[in-house]
Amino acid sequence: MVNFIQNQLSFYISLALVMFLPGRFLLLAVFGKSRILSTLEKFVLSFGLSIVSIDFLFFAYFGLKIPITRFTTIVGITFFIAVCFAIYKKRENCHPELPPATLSRNDCGHGVSGSNKKLDSGPASPELERGESETGTTESDKLFTFSKKQFALILLLLFLTFFIKTVFLSQTISPNATDLGHHMYWSEWMVENHQLPDYEGMPDFIIGEQTIFGAVGLLSGLSFFSAFPPVILYLVNMLGLLAIFILTLRIFREKNVAILALFLIGLLYAVTAPQAKFVSGGVVGNILGNFLLPLALYFYARASALLREKSQTCTADDLKNSKVFLSLAIFATFGLFYTHHLTAFIFLFVFAFLIVIYLLLNFRDARETLSRIKKIVFSFPVLAVLIGGLLFFFFIFTPNYVNPSAVNTAVGAPSKATREGLTFANLKSSIGEARLGLGILGTLLLLFVYRKNRRDFGYLTILSWSIIVFLLSTEPRLFFVNLPSDRIGNYLSYPFSILSAYGIYYIFEKQKAFGQNNLIRSAFAVVIAFTLIGGLSDSIETLPKQNDYTGLVQTFASSSYLAAKTDLSDNVLKDHNYIAGDSWIKLFFMRGYKFPLSRGYFKRYEDATKPREMCTLNMISNPASDEAKQCYADTGTNFVMVNPKFDSGQFRKLDNFDQIYFSPEIAIYYRTR
């Protein structure tokens, strides 16, 4: 029990050091005590910025050839925090009487802003982006102050979301997911070798998927076989939902839309992909991507505040804040590109579409718009982050996927039926019937509203996000994309939840008659009930029964045995089809990502679009064949791990295989000649 408590404490302390404090102090350095961000926003953003900061800290170590150890990690984080704090103190000492966001009002070139406007349901006013007003209450304070009912509803939604996800994860928390095993191998490699992994040249992995696990593993000393990796993913998943909440609140400036969005992305479909199932499945890149993508969009949307303003009301504060937000947006974007290629790929399409459409729709004001963009972009903080990021990206640590062969696999005509786009029926099962219908409705309504608010970058951000992901998943040919459509379709649930929330809000709550008209209220109740039933029944259906981990522990026991009994001269082959948690076996050996060899899913050997070696299949399925004998000779394989219920017969017939280990789920054979 004492050990359990100690582990828990070290985990939470490590989590705070790696995933919260760097970002929190970075925000302190750039915004000081300004109340331009609400406390909740600072909390959510701190995690995202910490994740990216830790990435860059390790890249700096890589460039400087500093080993990544517990000591150097603590020193690096402490140094980063100290520098941020020093910047904050220096700024505070220079201008003690004013919050940093309201320091200068003489540099905009468009005069001084007017007084704060009252919150309304129209597009966000620039005052929203500023610091404290003369009355001492900021727009952030107003926006994040909820009525008692709203506050209670938010707490209830958070509680239920946690509850459903925790119930699901409690059945699947032990380390047996294939993807998580692959990722944790590299994190363990990082911890053992004190440097960033090179992934043996494979483009499938990206460094951002490993750094936080490696850092927390280093600091806490916890085993990668414990619950800490999925718990970190769980935390990131929840932060992704909160990122949607603050993004929605900032863009629509309607608390009820944000609460509805939290309801639709958090409580409903809380288990299916890309939610808790991705957490337990160890789909690290998607989980992190679904946090960093909305976070980057949040920063871009806030940086765009200056573009929304009429020229007469532009202030130095607006310009300054836009610069800072754009710097953070670029910083988060680099984090995204260092974390997950697919999400980054989607982001590129969304961002390009967003910028082009925005400029086209505001063609009349193009001169003024471009002039302001120029002022924001060609500024010290923005260029410093952009150039610094590019230097890191291309000269210090370049992700493996930045190479022609990796790009070629993602670009081109769809090579399989699963890449030709999702049908509506596919989309329905992917994001849920209610969210699909309401999301389309919300898209149409927002398009209608956007016609009158063309300067609103935030509205267009949400529209671009949903339209691009929708088209990428249904019509990939339009973009010359050759990626699994269902993987892209999973991304749709995030923007469609926001748009569904907006659709419900627009149809019902925005109507003045809502309070009085029983018919409208009844219709609202029916829609909520429809979405609730759909979303909750989906979670209930996907709740697994209590898993039996007997197979998993046998895999671990046999791996431990084999790791102890073999040396570098031996080669091991295991089966992926019938052995529980087999991707974790490599963590016992730590002799390379591709050690032990693995017989993959049978269908993969029959995939005409991707021919592959047959040795791993033949050596287990037909060990007496001439092909298998040749393979054994070529690969030097002398140990074979299989599930005896499926694969022992073919070995028992042969006199050159000793059966050296036998448990109900694992048999190990030693090839003697």
Next chain:
Amino acid sequence: MQSKKIIIFLIVLFVISSAYLFFVDSRDSDFNIGKDWWVVYFDEPKKLSWNFSIENHSDKNDFKYEIFDGKNKVDEGAAIIAKGEIRSITLDQKIGRIENGKIMVIVSDGTEKKEIYKFTGLGLEF
């Protein structure tokens, strides 16, 4: 103030959830808790050694073993092994050197039998 309350609520929910998940994982990953299995293996798989171990993670603890050289029983014995324990059985001195044949170890817990075997003289080192 409400933001702070929401954050505190989030932290409490996360800590409770993660502590529970850590607890569940430590229980599920334990070789013994709620499990019923046992394993038999050679201690020196690459050598011409007959020493083997029984690792018990089941509720049964009365194990019997028989050693065969081909079809001939050359030894037998019994071991009481508590749940979570490993018992190594030393046979090398008892059986000695067998040049060509198949040594088979059959272990039974009374209801279930498991076997391991080695072919002798086929690449194993002494």
